[in-house]
Every structure is written in C-alpha cells, then in structure tokens.
Amino acid sequence: MSGNGAQVTYKKQPGTLRLTATTLEWAPQQQSPSRSASASLSLPTTALSALFASKPGGPRVMLKVVLAAANDSHSFTFVSPTDALRDRDWFKDHLSQRIAANRERDAQQASVQAQAAVAPAPPAAAPAPQSNPSSTSATQATTFRLRKLVLQADPSLLQLHRDLVLTGEITEAEFWAGRQDLVDAVAAEQGLVKGKSGEMVDPKTVTGQNGEVTVKITPALIREIFEEFPVVLRAYNDNVPDPLDEAQFWTRYFQSKLFNRNRTTNRAAVDAIKDDPIFDKYLGEEDDDIEPKHMPDHEIYRLLDLAATQEDQHEITNQPRDFTMKPGGQRASLPLMRRFNEHSERLLNQALSSCLHFIRPTRARAQDRRYYNEIELSDLVQPGTHEDRIALTLSDRAGAAANAATAGAGGAQDGDGGAGGGGGENSLQKQFEKAERVRRVVRGVADEWEGRLAEFEVDSAAIRDSMRDMTNSLVEHVERTRKTAGLPRAHHTAVSSLSTTTFEFLRHFWSSLLPPKPTDTSPFALAPPKERAQRVEKFKGYLEKSRERVERTMDEARKEGGDEVGRRVEAALKPVREAIDAALEMYAQRMGTGTASAAARARPSAAAAAAAATRIAT
Numbered sequence: 001m002s003g004n005g006a007q008v009t010y011k012k013q014p015g016t017l018r019l020t021a022t023t024l025e026w027a028p029q030q031q032s033p034s035r036s037a038s039a040s041l042s043l044p045t046t047a048l049s050a051l052f053a054s055k056p057g058g059p060r061v062m063l064k065v066v067l068a069a070a071n072d073s074h075s076f077t078f079v080s081p082t083d084a085l086r087d088r089d090w091f092k093d094h095l096s097q098r099i100a101a102n103r104e105r106d107a108q109q110a111s112v113q114a115q116a117a118v119a120p121a122p123p124a125a126a127p128a129p130q131s132n133p134s135s136t137s138a139t140q141a142t143t144f145r146l147r148k149l150v151l152q153a154d155p156s157l158l159q160l161h162r163d164l165v166l167t168g169e170i171t172e173a174e175f176w177a178g179r180q181d182l183v184d185a186v187a188a189e190q191g192l193v194k195g196k197s198g199e200m201v202d203p204k205t206v207t208g209q210n211g212e213v214t215v216k217i218t219p220a221l222i223r224e225i226f227e228e229f230p231v232v233l234r235a236y237n238d239n240v241p242d243p244l245d246e247a248q249f250w251t252r253y254f255q256s257k258l259f260n261r262n263r264t265t266n267r268a269a270v271d272a273i274k275d276d277p278i279f280d281k282y283l284g285e286e287d288d289d290i291e292p293k294h295m296p297d298h299e300i301y302r303l304l305d306l307a308a309t310q311e312d313q314h315e316i317t318n319q320p321r322d323f324t325m326k327p328g329g330q331r332a333s334l335p336l337m338r339r340f341n342e343h344s345e346r347l348l349n350q351a352l353s354s355c356l357h358f359i360r361p362t363r364a365r366a367q368d369r370r371y372y373n374e375i376e377l378s379d380l381v382q383p384g385t386h387e388d389r390i391a392l393t394l395s396d397r398a399g400a401a402a403n404a405a406t407a408g409a410g411g412a413q414d415g416d417g418g419a420g421g422g423g424g425e426n427s428l429q430k431q432f433e434k435a436e437r438v439r440r441v442v443r444g445v446a447d448e449w450e451g452r453l454a455e456f457e458v459d460s461a462a463i464r465d466s467m468r469d470m471t472n473s474l475v476e477h478v479e480r481t482r483k484t485a486g487l488p489r490a491h492h493t494a495v496s497s498l499s500t501t502t503f504e505f506l507r508h509f510w511s512s513l514l515p516p517k518p519t520d521t522s523p524f525a526l527a528p529p530k531e532r533a534q535r536v537e538k539f540k541g542y543l544e545k546s547r548e549r550v551e552r553t554m555d556e557a558r559k560e561g562g563d564e565v566g567r568r569v570e571a572a573l574k575p576v577r578e579a580i581d582a583a584l585e586m587y588a589q590r591m592g593t594g595t596a597s598a599a600a601r602a603r604p605s606a607a608a609a610a611a612a613a614t615r616i617a618t
Helices: 084-118 133-153 155-164 172-176 180-190 219-228 230-239 246-253 257-262 331-353 363-367 371-375 397-419 421-448 460-481 489-513 529-591 596-601 606-617
Strands: 006-010 013-019 023-028 041-044 048-053 061-067 073-078 205-207 213-215
Touching (some): 006 084, 048 084, 061 084, 084 133, 084 172, 133 180, 219 230, 489 529
Antiparallel strands (some): 006 013, 006 073, 013 023, 061 073, 205 213
16 A cells, blocks of 8 residues: 555545544545545544455455444445555554454443442542553553454454454454453463573584684673683683783684583594693593582482482392492593583573572481382372272172172183083184185185286276276365365355354353353453343344354255255254254243244254253353
8 A cells, every 4th residue: 555545436436545543534536635634534443343345356345434423334445456455455454453442442441330330339438549541551452462463373263353343243352251361371472581592502613725713703602601611701801801802812712622622513632722821721620530520519309319329228238339320431421411411400590590489408308308208109008098089889799799709600610611621622623624624725726726927918998997986086085084074165164154153152142141150250250130131132142143044054055065065064064053052942941931842943852952052151
C-alpha cells in the first residue's frame, strides 16, 4: 500500500482510504486525502465492532466495517489494478487488531460493572484509589500481544478466532475464557532469560600461507577467556600495559604453550611450540595425578559421589577398598577430562546461584543423612506399615480355594498321563507319521519337477495390468489414510470448520450450564446466575443452528460427492451430532421441557449421548 492510502470505491464513488492512529478515513478523488478535515467519511477506530471481507477469488475485493454504537456499516471496494488484494489484507490485519482491542476493552468494562453491581456496599464510604490509565493500557497491550502470539503459533485457533470473534458471534473475552493457560505459557516463554552457553571457550584460529595465525578477538571472547581461565586474567593484569600492550599480549598468548594447553581441539605437540619467557611462567604442572589439584570445598552426597571408594561392607575388617573408579585410562587425558568437569561445575554453580531455595549442604548436614532411607525400596516394605493400602476381600473364599485346588489336581493328572508309558508312545507315533507325510510330499514335488525355466515367458500385457492395479491400490490407500480421510478439499474444510466452531459453542454452553470449579476465578465463573442463564440460552441457540448446519453439510456432501463422500462426512460429523444432541437433551431436562420428540431427535443411544456430554464437560 502506498503512503497516500489505497484506491477504493465507496458507494460507487472512487476515492482514497486511509488509516490513522485514531480514525479510518475516506476521501473522494476530487479532494486531497492528506488532510483529515477534508475527509468525506471519518470513522473512529474505537467505535468499530466487526469486520467482514470478501471471499478469496471473488469478482470484487471488498471490506466491510461495522460500528457498534449506531449499528451502521460501510463497505469499500478496492480497485487497484495490481495491489487490490494486498491493500485489502493490510487494512484487514490492522483493523482486526483495533477491533480485538475494542472488544477486550468492552469485556473488561462489562466485567467490572458486573462485579460492582453484585458486590455489597461498604458500611462507610472510603475514597477508592484511582487506577492508573497508563498502567491499564500497558496491561491491555501486553495481553493483546500475548494473545496475538498464541494465535500465530496455532493456525487452527487463529481460524477459529476469525470465524467466531471477527464475525461477531462471540466476544473476545468469551473466546479467551478457559484459554488463559495458553496465554500464561506464552508469557512464561517470553519471560525466559537465555543462560550462558555450555560450550567451552575454544577460539578458532586460522593459519595463513605464510604461517601467521589469525584469531578474531571480541570483547565477549575476552570476557569468556578470563572467566574460564583465571591464569590468563592474572597474566593480563601482570603484563598489560607494561611490558606488553593489549595487541602484543593477545598475539603472543595465541602462540604460546599456555594457549595450547587450554585448547580442547587441535592441540599441537608441546615441542612444536616455541618458548615464551612471559607466558611460560604461568604454565604450572599438568593436572594428571590420581587426585585432582582442585578438590571441591564442600561435602558431596555419598550416593552421588562417583569418586567415593567406600562400600557398605564396612563391618568386614579385611574388606579392601574399591578402586574401580580410577579416572582415565591414559594419564595424558586426565587434564582435559578435569577441565570439562570444572567447566560443568562452574555452569551448575551459576545456575544454582540464581535459585533462591538452593542451600548447599554443609559437612554436618551431609553426614547426618540417613543413607539407608534413601536406598530403601517401598515395594519391599511389609504391607501392614502402609495405611493407605486397601486389602481386597473375596466374597467366596472357600469356593475360590476349591477351584484352585481342582485346577491344580487336573494339571497334575495331565502331567501324569503325559509321562505314562501309553501316552508317550502315542506322542512319538504321531510325530513319526507327521515327518513321514512331509517326506512323501517333498519326494513327490522332486519327481514332478521339470527344469524348463529358460522357456518361461512373461506376458508384457499382464505385467502392465498388474502394475496398474498395484498403483491404483496404492493411490486408494493413500486417499484413505491421509489427513483429509479421503474427502475432497472443500468438504474436508467444511467439516473441520463446523467441528471447531461447534465444539467452541459446546465449551461455552457447558461452562455456563454446569457449576464452575472452586478454583475458577474468571469473570464468567463469578457472574450472577441470571447472566449465566442468558449465556446458556444464547449458546443453546447456537447449538441448534449448528445441528441444522450438520444436516445441511451431510446433504450437500451426498448431492455433490455421492454416497461414498456422504458416508465419510456423516462418519466425521457423528461425534459432533452426538455432542449437540446430548447438550440439548441436558438443557431440556434442566428446563423441565424434555419430551418424546426431543428424545427422538437424539439419534445415538442415551448412553452414547451421556458419554459425549461427559467428554465435552470435562
């Protein structure tokens, strides 16, 4: 869309449509659209309540806006020869955000008024603190942003929002009632702070043709090197700026043995690196002894200490210590292994330092732990010690014992019979006869076999027919098993849209009809009974219309796609129809108007309807 607006026609008169921060303006071509004073039509965006757009691929690209107060509507036709659809989508997206914000504002005002109406008056009039408008608007903006992220992450929920909210069938607050967990999940995800990377510091060096080593140094890399290797920080403080400046320090460091020792990959031989009188002073000895140099300064839980050598057989005086946990098969690998362990411990300590409830156990607390309580298996404890277990009782213990004894005696008799002389001989005779029959069949096949494979010919027409049949079978299998369930795209879209909208109506119907949960503090759960009854009546009417849509969709499928498509659509909409009938039957029972005709309308059985109602209610 151009900066001067979009080319549209309003009441068959060409003009320009513009969207400002507060208004939607249209000006005819004879006037200048750059001034709001000259606009022939100016609609405040805070008064917009609904938005409608023409179907994609239609003859005209239209957009219709509806005002809430005056119940007035205005239609615009986009006539740009190249950008009509793009202009319409731009206005549609931006106006949808304004309308959603308006509905959220109206819903919050209505809930506040409802709570104020049912709240008891205080005994003494006290000045109530005034809410800050800026904080309220900021909260609304945050809520709107989080809801937008939820819709963007779920295309099906976004389509449901367009079908119900933007068309004005339900309000924004009703749509998000019961979906606060989705908004909270997105808010928690947005509030996550990225932690430090677990990758060890290992600067990548590039060696040129002339042997020069090039390393890209950044302030972040320098900070990571100082945190990972305190000895480098000590060398930096001792030698910069005298006798080395910063550039000379890093150049000599990346060519020294100290840098090579700190590397985790591409470690060169020590003899291949020349000596450096400055950095060689900070080398120290390799940490390749059996006991590491940097021992932990805190007590380690014994059951988690892999370096522990004590065993439970401490009461045996001659029991030697277990040295199976000797670190490293090669002594040269010990320094690198311990560097990885220290790096992991450093990351863990940084993560635990941000946990307010973490307290590192002291030596006294660690030694006071009862280790046998930790390794005790609860399943091996005597049943009498657990009061929460329920003992199963048999109504006829004597009969059960007699049946078990009879079954055991029968098995013993069978075993005796099988072990007897007559039974064993019969079994061997049967096995011999079976083997003889197999040998006769094999000899007959070998006698009748004629080795004429060279004369075997395959009919090409038969091969083509077989391949065609297999291909058609695969195509039919794919059509049956793909996501559309063998339905044409138009019918699949209609079934999906009808199912999602109907289940949304059912969700609101049951949430208004059934008592709310004790933990539910949403405005709709705290609404007075009269308002809840009105919502039940409202969504009961929506369900009746949905049932008519179900019947109409099945009839259209039979007419357009035949009996096969009709059966598939009917099978897909059967759970929807059962849920609607169960909800309407429950409504009739609650209102005392249940009749035989209402029961006859319910096609499934009463048990199926009750099961569907339970599924929707939960």
